[in-house]
Amino acid sequence: MKIYIGTNNKAKTKAVQTIASLYYPDASFVNKEVDSFVSAQPMSNEETRQGAINRAKQLIGQQDTLFGIGLEGGVQEIDGILYICNWGALVVNNGDIFTATGAGIPLPDEVAEKLRAGAELGPVMDVYTNRKGIRHAEGAIGVFTDGLITRSMMFEHIMYLLIGQYELSRKLL
Numbered sequence: 001m002k003i004y005i006g007t008n009n010k011a012k013t014k015a016v017q018t019i020a021s022l023y024y025p026d027a028s029f030v031n032k033e034v035d036s037f038v039s040a041q042p043m044s045n046e047e048t049r050q051g052a053i054n055r056a057k058q059l060i061g062q063q064d065t066l067f068g069i070g071l072e073g074g075v076q077e078i079d080g081i082l083y084i085c086n087w088g089a090l091v092v093n094n095g096d097i098f099t100a101t102g103a104g105i106p107l108p109d110e111v112a113e114k115l116r117a118g119a120e121l122g123p124v125m126d127v128y129t130n131r132k133g134i135r136h137a138e139g140a141i142g143v144f145t146d147g148l149i150t151r152s153m154m155f156e157h158i159m160y161l162l163i164g165q166y167e168l169s170r171k172l173l
């Protein structure tokens with residue numbers, strides 16, 4: 001059985017493979033770049049959630065699919081502070097969909113200002129750290145938690161939340 005992953009991002013892919021292979025050791029993984037149909041930089045919880053759902057829905061209908069996973073990163077403003085937010089969606093071929101949200105921490109003002117002006121977090125983080133490809137590595141959440149929680153670990157938690165809901169629904173059938 002195949003598990004479809006709606007991205008080529010390395011941090012997201014690692015999270016899906018790490019957690020899903022614990023529960024489905026015989027599954028194989030297929031990456032498929034799909035459109036989120038939301039902004040490149042989602043600016044609300046609602047938009048970020050919708051991006052994850054939109055990605056996952058495009059993975060319906062493949063042969064031998066266990067499920068498809070859509071993961072989306074964004075930011076949301078609360079009380080004048082920009083927090084990172086992250087969402088995941090798991091879809092099965094019959095159209096059932098499970099969603100979950102992940103950890104959120106505030107972004108420093110100098111980063112938040114650039115996003116409010118229209119920049120994307122990925123490139124902003126590369127400039128901030130003077131490195132390349134932070135979004136494929138520890139991510140903003142890793143940089144701003146001193147490496148304690150990486151972008152993969154954050155998406156791993158979302159994977160547990162998604163698989164847990166999916167498995168429970170199968171037990172209730």
Ligand SMILES: O=P(O)(O)OP(=O)(O)OP(=O)(O)OC[C@H]1O[C@@H](n2cnc3c(O)ncnc32)[C@H](O)[C@@H]1O
Nearest residue numbers: 007009041072073120121122125135139140141151
């Ligand atoms: O290839 P995809 O799956 O699109 O992976 P992505 O890294 O672009 O991830 P998202 O589209 O889900 O994230 C939306 C934007 O926020 C950026 N982003 C999100 N989380 C980030 C993080 O933890 N560190 C750095 N950039 C991040 C990302 O680069 C995009 O500009």
Ligand SMILES: [Mg+2]
Nearest residue numbers: 036040041073
């Ligand atoms: Mg993206």
